[in-house]
Amino acid sequence: xxxxxxxxxxxxxxxxxxxxxxxxxxxxxxxxxxxxxxxxxxxxxxxxxxxxxxxxxxxxxxxxxxxxxxxxxxxxxxxxxxxxxxxxxxxxxxxxxxxxxxxxxxxxxxxxxxxxxxxxxxxxxxxxxxxxxxxxxxxxxxxxxxxxxxxxxxxxxxxxxxxxxxxxxxxxxxxxxxxxxxxxxxxxxxxxxxxxxxxxxxxxxxxxxxxxxxxxxxxxxxxxxxxxxxxxxxxxxxxxxxxxxxxxxxxxxxxxxxxxxxxxxxxxxxxxxxxxxxxxxxxxxxxxxxxxxxxxxxxxxxxxxxxxxxxxxxxxxxxxxxxxxxxxxxxxxxxxxxxxxxxxxxxxxxxxxxxxxxxxxxxxxxxxxxxxxxxxxxxxxxxxxxxxxxxxxxxxxxxxxxxxxxxxxxxxxxxxxxxxxxxxxxxxxxxxxxxxxxxxxxxxxxxxxxxxxxxxxxxxxxxxxxxxxxxxxxxxxxxxxxxxxxxxxxxxxxxxxxxxxxxxxxxxxxxxxxxxxxxxxxxxxxxxxxxxxxxxxxxxxxxxxxxxxxxxxxxxxxxxxxxxxxxxxxxxxxxxxxxxxxxxxxxxxxxxxxxxxxxxxxxxxxxxx
Numbered sequence: 001x002x003x004x005x006x007x008x009x010x011x012x013x014x015x016x017x018x019x020x021x022x023x024x025x026x027x028x029x030x031x032x033x034x035x036x037x038x039x040x041x042x043x044x045x046x047x048x049x050x051x052x053x054x055x056x057x058x059x060x061x062x063x064x065x066x067x068x069x070x071x072x073x074x075x076x077x078x079x080x081x082x083x084x085x086x087x088x089x090x091x092x093x094x095x096x097x098x099x100x101x102x103x104x105x106x107x108x109x110x111x112x113x114x115x116x117x118x119x120x121x122x123x124x125x126x127x128x129x130x131x132x133x134x135x136x137x138x139x140x141x142x143x144x145x146x147x148x149x150x151x152x153x154x155x156x157x158x159x160x161x162x163x164x165x166x167x168x169x170x171x172x173x174x175x176x177x178x179x180x181x182x183x184x185x186x187x188x189x190x191x192x193x194x195x196x197x198x199x200x201x202x203x204x205x206x207x208x209x210x211x212x213x214x215x216x217x218x219x220x221x222x223x224x225x226x227x228x229x230x231x232x233x234x235x236x237x238x239x240x241x242x243x244x245x246x247x248x249x250x251x252x253x254x255x256x257x258x259x260x261x262x263x264x265x266x267x268x269x270x271x272x273x274x275x276x277x278x279x280x281x282x283x284x285x286x287x288x289x290x291x292x293x294x295x296x297x298x299x300x301x302x303x304x305x306x307x308x309x310x311x312x313x314x315x316x317x318x319x320x321x322x323x324x325x326x327x328x329x330x331x332x333x334x335x336x337x338x339x340x341x342x343x344x345x346x347x348x349x350x351x352x353x354x355x356x357x358x359x360x361x362x363x364x365x366x367x368x369x370x371x372x373x374x375x376x377x378x379x380x381x382x383x384x385x386x387x388x389x390x391x392x393x394x395x396x397x398x399x400x401x402x403x404x405x406x407x408x409x410x411x412x413x414x415x416x417x418x419x420x421x422x423x424x425x426x427x428x429x430x431x432x433x434x435x436x437x438x439x440x441x442x443x444x445x446x447x448x449x450x451x452x453x454x455x456x457x458x459x460x461x462x463x464x465x466x467x468x469x470x471x472x473x474x475x476x477x478x479x480x481x482x483x484x485x486x487x488x489x490x491x492x493x494x495x496x497x498x499x500x501x502x503x504x505x506x507x508x509x510x511x512x513x514x515x516x517x518x519x520x521x522x523x524x525x526x527x528x529x530x531x532x533x534x535x536x537x538x539x540x541x542x543x544x545x546x547x548x549x550x551x552x553x554x555x556x557x558x559x560x561x562x563x564x565x566x567x568x569x570x571x572x573x574x575x576x577x578x579x580x581x582x583x584x585x586x587x588x589x590x591x592x593x594x595x596x597x598x599x600x601x602x603x604x605x606x607x608x609x
Contacts, residue, residue, distance in 0.1 A: 003220050003227070006054075008213040011046070012178055014055070015103045018071055018095060021082030023057065025092060027067035027250040032096040035111045036120065036142060042097050043122065043174065044136045046212055047129075047205050054215040055091035060084055062221030064228055067253030071096045073104045089219070089228070101174045102209070107145040119145040123160065126170040126194075126201045133204055141171065167191045172201065177209040225251065225329040244328050245289040252333050262340070263289050274344060281351040284371075285362050290328070291372050294412075295343050297328045298376040298419045300335040323372065323415040339379075346379030347371070353378065353385065357395060358466035366455035367407035373418045374398065380423060390426055397422060397436055399588035402459040404439025441593040443582050449512040452490055457512055461490075463584040465517065470554045472522040472538055491518045493560065494570055497528030504570060513577050516558045531565045559584060 017023040034042075045052050058064070060083070068084050069075075073096075088095060100108045107119040120142040128139035141158070143149045149158035160166050166173060167187040176183040180202070187198060219228070229247050249259040258269075265273025274292075279285045301322045308318040350371055359365060377394070378385050385391060397418065401407050406414060414435065421433035441456070449457045492499070492514055499509035508514070518526075525541070526534045539551045546554070555562035559580040564573040586593045 003223055005218045005220075007216055007218070009055075009216045011098065011212040011214060012210060014095065014214065014216075015099055015178065017086070018099050019074065019103055021070055021074070022085045023095075024068045024070050024082075024084035024087060026058075026087045026089070027069055027253055028246040029088070029092050032072040032093060032100075034093050034097050035113055035115075036118065037113050038093075039097050039101060039108065039110060039122065040137060040140045040142070042094060043101060043140055046098070047124075047136050047208050048134075049208050049212065052094055052214070053091070054217055055095065056089040056217045056219065057086040058089050058219045058223060058228060059086060059221035062223065064221075064223065064225050064251070065254040066247075066250040071099055072109075073100050073106065086218070090217075091214075102177055103175070105175060121145070121147055121160075122174040123166075123171040124174070124201070124205055126172050126198060129205055130197060130200050136205075164190045167194070170194055170197065172198075172205075177206050180206055224326070226326040229325070229329060243290055244293060244325060247329060248293065248331065252336070255333050257333055257336075259336070262336075263292075274340070278344060278347050281348060283351040283354050283359060283362055283365065284347055286368060287347060287371070291368070292340075292343065292347070293328050293331060294323045294415070295346065295372045295376045295379075296335055296339045297331050298323050298373065298416065299339055299343065299379060300331060301327060301416075302380075302420060302423075321416045321420045322412075323419075324412045342379050343375060346375040349378040349385065350375040353394065353398075357398065358462050364458060364462060366402040366458045369411050369415070370398065370401050370407045373415045373422070376419050377422050381426075393425055394422070395588075396590040397425075397433055399459065400436045400439035400590075403441050403456055403585055403589055403593075404435070405454075405456050406435055406438060408455060436590075439589055439591070441585055441589065443578055443593065446513050446578055446581060447508070447511050450507075450510045459588075460512060460581060460585065461517065463588055464559050464581075467559065467584070468557050469517070469559075470557045471519045472526075472554060490515050491523045491526060493558075493565065494531065494568075494573070495526060495528045495534075498530050499570070502570065508574070513574050513581070516560070530568050532568045535562075535566055 014023065042052060060068075066087065068087060071088075071092075097108075101122050107121050109117070109119055111117050121144075123141045123143065124136075125139045125141055129136060132138065141149070143158060143160055147160040148156050151157045158169070158171075160169070160171050160173075163183070163186045167183070168191045170191075172180075172183065184198075187194060225247060229244065245259070245263070252259045258266075258271075261269055261271045263274050265271050265276060275287070275289070278287050278292075298321065301319065304319055305321055353374065354365070365371070374394075381390065385394060401418075417434050421431065421435075424431040425433055425436075445456065449460070451457060452461070492509060493516055494504075494509060494514055496509060499514075500506075522538070525538055529537075535551060535555070539546045539548065552562035555565060559577065561573065561576045561580075564576055582593055
């Protein structure tokens with residue numbers, strides 16, 4: 001069954017329906033933004049009967065109930081009190097422009113190409129339009145809200161402040177293009193000598209507007225919310241992406257609930273910001289409203305599934321746990337009211353969990369997407385999350401997701417599976433979640449971890465830091481320095497300059513195996529020297545003065561062998577560090593990460609080492 005019809009509707013009919021409120025905007029549509037140049041181009045295109053693109057409308061009266069509003073310029077008109085029959089999904093800018101310039105008596109509130117706000121009336125210079133029908137852009141004139149045009153020196157060069165002056169000077173107002181009876185009556189009275197010229201103009205320009213038809217695609221009222229959202233994103237010519245949050249905001253508003261105020265807050269209506277409350281923890285500063293909605297959808301659909309099972313449903317009749325876009329869009333207002341406060345606490349518990357795992361800043365988080373199921377499961381667990389057995393499983397699942405690099409890209413299915421399977425695992429030790437089963441980390445993955453933005457890189461870095469990594473120059477832990485906002489560098493342990501002098505390839509010395517976080521000051525002291533040179537220098541610093549044993553202890557806190565480092569034995573050092581980091585990864589994931597060759601021998605730079 002088709003979900004849409006396509007037809008042609010006259011411009012005049014569309015404008016009438018807009019002015020009477022039969023056609024309005026869904027509340028998620030942004031405001032009208034076209035500037036003076038865009039307006040002139042559109043008017044010239046219609047005047048020459050050029051195509052300006054299709055319009056897409058959505059029938060109202062179906063399951064998709066949205067808050068609506070009239071087009072700009074009609075906010076105080078009777079249209080605002082009318083229940084619309086159709087909503088504009090595509091064509092807002094064009095239809096608003098045509099409605100403001102052709103149908104409304106007030107000046108068009110637009111802006112210059114540089115963004116300065118201006119109020120203009122638009123006219124056609126009849127003489128220019130008749131003389132140059134192929135250059136109508138030049139025939140379109142805009143005057144200010146007093147219907148006057150000024151020179152650069154402030155002198156009035158055109159005054160159209162009365163109908164008589166318009167007729168005598170042959171400037172035709174765009175507001176008369178669809179019906180010019182009043183203007184023609186005045187022309188007959190005050191300037192009959194211009195009648196023949198005007199009639200040539202009328203047969204060209206006004207007739208083009210009156211006969212103009214736009215192709216219209218009309219979506220049926222049974223169109224789903226997901227389809228409305230997807231269609232809007234595909235057809236929106238301004239490149240504006242419609243978020244799930246915006247569509248649900250419009251949907252909830254139709255039921256009298258202001259979701260935007262709930263999330264962002266409102267000083268005017270004295271509503272606290274849920275977003276602000278959540279962002280009080282630095283780990284949660286980037287939580288998006290769509291992620292919050294996704295978490296609510298998880299707990300709502302899980303509860304719904306339990307109800308289905310308890311009522312005796314089976315097979316396809318049991319609705320699944322989901323975090324997919326379509327299910328988020330179907331989230332009822334009752335679910336938000338039931339779960340929003342509980343999920344807010346769940347996100348705050350997620351921040352506490354992450355802190356216990358040694359994450360302190362948002363930038364350190366491997367995946368923001370993994371916070372969604374984490375917050376949802378902590379909402380389910382409540383205080384039980386701190387029980388040792390449950391906490392251990394939660395930590396294992398988290399690190400398997402991070403180090404197995406399983407939460408990048410589209411993860412809606414994994415999020416839903418993990419939520420449901422974690423609940424089962426807490427009850428049954430044998431019911432391992434798919435993420436724990438799927439997670440895999442091979443020791444050669446260290447060789448390709450070079451970007452500090454990758455999830456596994458961030459995770460391994462935190463694993464090293466939480467073992468108590470100390471700075472090589474300042475008497476402080478790296479994590480302590482980070483919390484104090486001391487500038488830190490991810491530095492090559494064997495410096496780049498030294499590696500290049502030894503013929504070591506960039507893909508080897510740039511991997512995480514040869515990097516560690518240090519204070520900027522320690523980083524500068526190292527320079528491009530060999531470890532055998534810079535380590536004694538660091539020890540002997542005036543304000544450091546460490547013994548070799550003390551320095552080795554500090555070096556070793558970075559999961560490395562200080563003796564191999566002092567010996568400048570790059571190959572042995574890399575193989576040894578691979579084994580040390582592998583143990584940290586294996587311990588965090590709670591499972592073997594791959595086979596480490598006997599003796600720790602690896603192929604580096606194409607040669608046996």
